[in-house]
Amino acid sequence: MRNLYWVIAAAVLAIIVHISMVLFAPGFLFERNLNRMASDVPDNTFFILPGPAQTAIFPEYPGGTVFGLCRFNLTSGPVTLDANLPDGIWTLTVYSRFGRTLYTVTDEQSGVDKFSLQLAMAPSIFDVFSLKEDENEIEASGWKVLSSDERGFAVFWVPALDRAMREGLSETLSKSSCGKATS
């Protein structure tokens, strides 16, 4: 009977370790990795991912590919992402800080290479019930992504035919910006 107690305890501990390993550890490991590679870049700032960091985070893409990142922090209000993308294939993916996909868009879906995307906190259940009618209106212009996580990152992906094109694509993409929304 006493041994049965310890068998059950071991099983419960195994379940806790299993869930932690799958749900929590990967996100924290990834966030730590991202912090280490972009430690000198403040939040809500757009930057082109340097080659070595790109190889580590996106090993399946060749060196000519350009990745632009914005690590957003919504604690002090919404953030606006102004995208300036080259002609051709590109994608934008918005992730939570633990790597969960929140939003995606491609050149085919958007039809434009310049656009603004507003990132804001999703309202809590309390906010949903306490909102006044005019506060609940959907904004008429631009695109809006609501995140339940106050931190996350947006990734622009632009492929290149070869490494020689990387500089030109980087120059175009670097005209994008990411910052606190003005209104």
Added chain:
Amino acid sequence: MARVSVKIFSVLCGVVGGWASALSFIDSVGSKPADAAGNWRMWDLAAGTASNPYGRAHFLMEGRVPPAQSLFQVYTNSLDDDGDSLSSGCVYKIAANGLESRWWSLSVGPLNSEDSGASAAVTSDEVVRGPDSSLNVAMARFPVAGNWIRPAAEGTLTLQLVVSNTDTESGLKLPSVQRVSC
């Protein structure tokens, strides 16, 4: 003394069992067979309520960003067509017909970021096709004429195919992987 041993053994069993089962599930539950032979596996990276935490964990544990499934499908393969593990000491021929997606990338891992000479990936932008639109890529540690990917590390290898999602619904035929020599 015996009771203390039982306690320590139980805690060890719990920690090791939970850890080992998580690693095993991340590989087996996070992906599913993608072809008849079952060598290629497709990673489940759906977003929202359909998301598979095991599939996402596979990428995040390595510090990599999981591609969004609405944009890309990710396939991996660590076996050749005969069912043997892919090895850096061998030369392989990767052949495909009908890989006509808007964009795709074929890469070989594991990655060695200190090996600057590695050409571990080839994409649809740079690949040279045959007259009948067929595709052949050699995977070897030394240069090979034509399309070539070079493993950056020694030991067992894993191929990864990332395909843009635009035309995968029309039936993607995954490449064959044949061992040429060792």
